[in-house]
Each structure stands twice: as C-alpha cells, then as structure tokens.
Amino acid sequence: MNDKEFKLFYTLFCIGLGMIIFSPTLAIVISFPSGEKFSEIYLMGPNHMAGSYPYNISPNKVYKIYLGVGNHVGGLTRYRVYVKFRNQTQPLPNNSMGTPSSLKTLFEYGVILDSDNVWEKEVFFSFSNASFLENFCRISEFALDDKVLSVDQFISWNATTHGFCCQMFFELWFYNITTSEFQYYSRFVGIWLNITATS
Amino acid sequence: MTIFNIIVSASRFPFYVYGGDDASSKIAEADNAVKQAFVATLEAEKAGADVSTLVAKLNEAEQLLTDANFASQVENYSGAIQLAEQCISSVNGVAEEAASQKSAAEKNHEKRLIATVVTTSFGLSLLLILSMLGWRFFKSRRLRRVLKMKPEVVKIG
Numbered sequence: 237m238n239d240k241e242f243k244l245f246y247t248l249f250c251i252g253l254g255m256i257i258f259s260p261t262l263a264i265v266i267s268f269p270s271g272e273k274f275s276e277i278y279l280m281g282p283n284h285m286a287g288s289y290p291y292n293i294s295p296n297k298v299y300k301i302y303l304g305v306g307n308h309v310g311g312l313t314r315y316r317v318y319v320k321f322r323n324q325t326q327p328l329p330n331n332s333m334g335t336p337s338s339l340k341t342l343f344e345y346g347v348i349l350d351s352d353n354v355w356e357k358e359v360f361f362s363f364s365n366a367s368f369l370e371n372f373c374r375i376s377e378f379a380l381d382d383k384v385l386s387v388d389q390f391i392s393w394n395a396t397t398h399g400f401c402c403q404m405f406f407e408l409w410f411y412n413i414t415t416s417e418f419q420y421y422s423r424f425v426g427i428w429l430n431i432t433a434t435s
Numbered sequence: 436m437t438i439f440n441i442i443v444s445a446s447r448f449p450f451y452v453y454g455g456d457d458a459s460s461k462i463a464e465a466d467n468a469v470k471q472a473f474v475a476t477l478e479a480e481k482a483g484a485d486v487s488t489l490v491a492k493l494n495e496a497e498q499l500l501t502d503a504n505f506a507s508q509v510e511n512y513s514g515a516i517q518l519a520e521q522c523i524s525s526v527n528g529v530a531e532e533a534a535s536q537k538s539a540a541e542k543n544h545e546k547r548l549i550a551t552v553v554t555t556s557f558g559l560s561l562l563l564i565l566s567m568l569g570w571r572f573f574k575s576r577r578l579r580r581v582l583k584m585k586p587e588v589v590k591i592g
Contacts (some may be wrong), residue, residue, distance in 0.1 A: 239577070246573070250566040257558035260551050312480045312490065314473050314497070344504060346497035348473065350480070350490055383505060413474055 275313065276306040277408040279425045292399075293429045295366040298379075301427065303406060304356040307349035314411035315355075316418050317345040319380060323391045323402050329424050336407050336420040342378065342385045361404065366431060373400035373431050391431060399430035458507045458515040465503060465519040465526075469496050472526045475533035484540035489533055496526040 280302040281288035290299040307313050318341040322328070329337045347355045364384075365376035371393040378387045391400040405426025412419040476489045503518035 242573070242577075246566075246570060250562065253566075254559060254562055257562060258555055261548075261555045264548055264551055312473075312477045312486065314493075344501050346501040348490055348493045348497055350487065383509075385509075411470075411473065413477065416470065 270310055273309045275309055275315070275408065275410065275421055275423065276304075277317065277406060277421075277423050277425050278304045278306070279406070279427060280304070289427045291428065291430055292432050293363060294432050295363050298360050298362045301359050301361075302356055303345070303359045304354055305347060305349065305408065306354040307351055310351050312348065312350055314348045315346070315421075316409040316411075317347075318407045318409060319343040319345075319404070320407065321378060321387055321389060321402065321404050323389060324394060325392075328403075328405070328426075329407055329420065329422075331422045331424070334420060334422045336409075337405070337424075342387065343380050343383060363431060366433075368400075368433050375402075375431065397430065399432070401428055401430050403428050454512060458503075458512040458519070461516045461519040462500070462503050462507060465496075465500050465522040468523050468526045469493065469500055472496070472529035472533065475530040475537070479533040479537035479540065482537045482540040483544055484533075484536040486533065486536065489529055489536070492525065492529050496522045496529075499525060 278286075279289070280286055282290070282300045282302075284302055289301065293299065303317065305315050305317060307315075318336070320337055320339045321342055322337070322339055326339055327337050329335065345357065349355055360379075360381055362379045363375050363377065364379065367374045367376075373391045373393075375387055375389045375391065378385045389402065391402045393399075394401045403426045405424050408421040408423040409418045410421050411417075472489075472493055476486050476493060479489070480486045499518050499522035503515045503522060506512075506515035506518055
C-alpha cells in the first residue's frame with residue numbers, strides 16, 4: 237500500500253467511524269419512511285374463518301359473524317363502522333369515487349385504535365316480522381346484537397339465485413381532524429343473505 | 436273530592452318529557468367532548484407519550500356515544516340524554532391528562548435529544564483528535580521504516 241492509498245483508506249475509516257458515532261442523533265432528527273399506510277375492515281364467518289358465512293337466513297334465528305377493523309396508518313385513528321342493509325336494486329358505496337352508499341345507517345360502531353392494533357367484535361343478527369308474498373319478501377325488523385332496528389325492506393325474488401337476496405354491509409369511516417368530520421374511507425365489506433320462510 | 440286531591444298532589448311533582456332536540460344537543464355536546472379528547476390524545480401520541488390508558492377511556496366514551504345515537508334513533512330521548520351525559524363524564528379530564536402527557540413527552544424528547552447531541556459531539560471531537568494523533572503516529576512510523584531502508588543497486592539494461 238503506497239502513501240496515497242493509505243491516506244485514502246485512513247480518511248474513509250475515520251469518516252465511517254464518524255458516521256457511526258453521529259447515527260443516534262440522525263435517528264432522532266430524521267424520520268425514516270415507514271411501510272404502506274392503510275386501514276382494513278374485514279368479516280369472518282361464525283368459525284372465525286374467511287368462509288362459512290351465513291347465507292340462508294330464517295326469520296327469528298340468530299346468526300353470528302365477526303367484524304374487524306385494523307389500523308396500520310402509523311398513528312391513533314378514530315373509526316366508525318356504519319351498518320347498512322340493501323336489496324338488489326339499492327346502491328352500494330362507490331369505492332372508485334370514494335362515495336358511501338346513500339342508504340340510511342341502521343347502526344354504527346365507534347372505535348379508536350392505536351397504530352398496528354385490531355378491533356374485532358362478534359356480531360349477532362336476526363330478522364323478524366318477515367312476510368312473504370308471491371314475488372316479494374318484506375322484512376320489518378332487523379336485530380343487531382341486542383338492538384332491534386326497523387328496516388321495512390322489500391326484497392324481490394331473484395330468479396338467478398332462486399332466493400330473496402339482500403345484502404348487509406359495513407362501511408368504514410374515519411375521523412378527519414382537518415375537517416372535524418367523519419369521512420368515508422372507501423372500504424366496505426358485506427355478506428349476501430337469502431331470506432327463507434322456514435328454518 | 437278524593438280525585439281532586441290526587442290531581443292536586445300529582446301536580447306538585449315536576450316532570451319533564453325530553454324531546455328529540457334535547458337529545459340531539461346533548462349528543463352533539465358529547466360528540467364535541469370526545470372530539471376534543473381525541474385530538475388532545477392524538478397530539479400526545481405524536482409527541483411520543485404512552486396513551487394506552489387514554490385510548491381505553493376514549494373507547495368507553497365512544498361506545499356510550501354510539502349507544503346514545505342509537506337511543507335517539509329509536510326515539511328513546513331520555514335514554515339518549517343519560518348516555519350522552521355518561522359519555523361526557525367518562526371523557527372528562529382526558530384532554531387535560533393528554534396535554535400533561537404531551538408536555539412530559541416533549542420534555543423527555545428534548546432531554547434525550549440534548550443528551551444524544553452532547554454525547555455525539557464528544558464522540559466526534561474525540562474521533563477528530565484520535566484520528567489526527569493516529570495519522571501522525573502512522574506517518575512517523577512509515578518515515579522511520581523508509582529511513583531504515585538500505586539503497587539497493589540494480590543494474591539496468
């Protein structure tokens with residue numbers, strides 16, 4: 237190793253050592269980019285698996301699903317989950333436009349989650365006061381957990397699925413501190429239900 | 436006469452029937468209290484405070500608020516008011532606690548930053564001095580080695 241090479245090696249060695257000594261201060265001052273930030277909403281069946289969701293629903297019988305919300309946005313977030321119910325002709329939320337469904341909210345869940353935390357809840361639901369006409373089914377009451385909600389929904393017969401199909405869906409909203417309002421997060425989950433007359 | 440007495444005695448007890456407007460304003464008040472507590476907690480969390488106990492209190496308040504909303508939706512206005520009041524009292528003091536946790540976290544961060552900067556400055560100064568001394572040591576050792584070398588006569592061509 238000649239003089240020039242040795243000088244270069246020595247300088248680089250000292251700079252490297254200096255960087256190691258300086259790194260704790262750098263870590264406090266500079267915030268390094270973290271991974272992808274997102275929130276999630278999910279539904280699981282009664283066996284706590286992504287399957288075996290209740291489909292054929294008999295009036296007055298109680299069904300169970302799991303509803304979950306996950307916070308991966310890197311900070312404390314206030315969420316609302318709005319429960320809505322629709323027949324096949326009524327609108328769903330438009331995720332590409334970021335607009336929620338215009339249907340009435342039947343029930344809401346509120347939760348505040350710290351970063352990388354998940355909130356999960358058993359949701360029990362049932363339908364009562366269901367009347368069946370020739371091509372229509374009318375549901376008057378929908379019970380969610382221990383709360384009875386008035387829905388008064390007409391569901392027409394679906395020839396393709398051979399049933400009175402309707403959808404219960406859950407919209408995820410978050411509290412926007414800039415606007416001081418809840419804002420639709422462009423995420424929803426739902427399950428299709430076929431209302432049957434007998435158990 | 437007996438009926439008259441009953442009417443007169445019943446009229447002595449004041450009673451009030453809550454309406455939808457009363458419930459709405461109480462719910463709005465509760466919502467505002469939760470909002471303020473949430474924003475304060477969020478700021479404390481950003482400052483690096485451990486806000487887990489505050490989050491538990493906020494979730495309790497949030498549950499009461501959604502229950503109050505539901506009670507109002509099914510026109511149980513007195514129930515809605517009661518739940519909204521419970522929500523307000525459950526969130527009472529959260530914003531203040533969050534603010535004190537925020538200032539404690541900020542002070543802690545400041546202390547840590549100063550300690551790190553001082554340690555780093557000391558380390559860098561030490562490195563600078565040692566590297567200069569080291570350079571002088573290596574240079575003199577190399578010079579001594581060069582001076583100890585004997586010239587060698589080599590025949591060219």
